[in-house]
Amino acid sequence: MKKRGFQIVSKYRDDQIQLPNRSTEHSAGYDLHSAVDFTIPSIWKVNFLKVLWAIKHEKSVSYEKANQAKKILKPFLIPTGVKAYMQPNEVLIIANRSSSPLKRSLILPNGIGVVDADYYNNDSNEGELLIQILNVGISDYHVKKGDRLAQGIFMPYLITDDDLNSGKKRSGGFGSSGK
Incomplete structure (x- = not known):
């Protein structure tokens, strides 16, 4: 029985997707690559700056402008x-690559991503890893396609002596365990 690893998601089976790999013998993280070409807009777009200016000067911000700013600040x-x-x-912890903020101005807005073992092939989700990114x-x-965007680190975790796990089964994809 295999303990941990990566597989290509069925919808990308014929797209020459690269499986994550470690760059060196002692690398902890597996480089995660983009499956597609994609443009990540800068957060410093005009409407966002207008909203920041209004907040700084204690002016009111219209609902429309606030929503436009939210769309710009939304991670991709x-x-x-x-x-x-995995077991x-x-x-699987998804972490920023060390060079991404410095060289590309790309950050993970949530700091790290946490991928639970039951995210893989659950009832309503195949378990594709998605990387949440902001361009600052x-x-x-x-x-x-193929650019390294983040790294995945497999780790064991501990639970408390009096853990009250509900026994619920995951049914869903990205962000589904909090429902």
């Missing part, structure tokens, strides 16, 4: 075309 989900399987007591640079950033 970049598909990887892969899913991860029930393990988690001055200009839009163009991601090419």
Whole structure:
């Protein structure tokens, strides 16, 4: 029985997706690549700056302008075309690559992503890994298929002595465990 690893998601089976790999012998993280070409707009777009100016000067912001700013600040989900399987007591941590903020101005807005073992092939989701990204640079950033965007680190986790796990089964994809 295999313990942990990556597989290509069925909808990308014929798209020459690269499975995550470690760059060096002692790398902890597996590089996660983009499955598609994608443009991540800069957060510093005009409507966002107008809203910031209004907030700074204690002016009211119209509902429409606030919504436009929210759309600009919304993170983008970049598909990887892969899913991860692991043991029930393990988690896959998705972390920023060290060079991404410095070289590309790309950050994970949630700091890290947590992928539970039951995200893989559950009843209503195949388990594709999606990378949540914000571009804090001055200009839009163009991601090419195959670009390394984040890294995945498999880790065991511990639970408390009096854990009150509900025994519920996951049914869903990205962000579904909080429902």
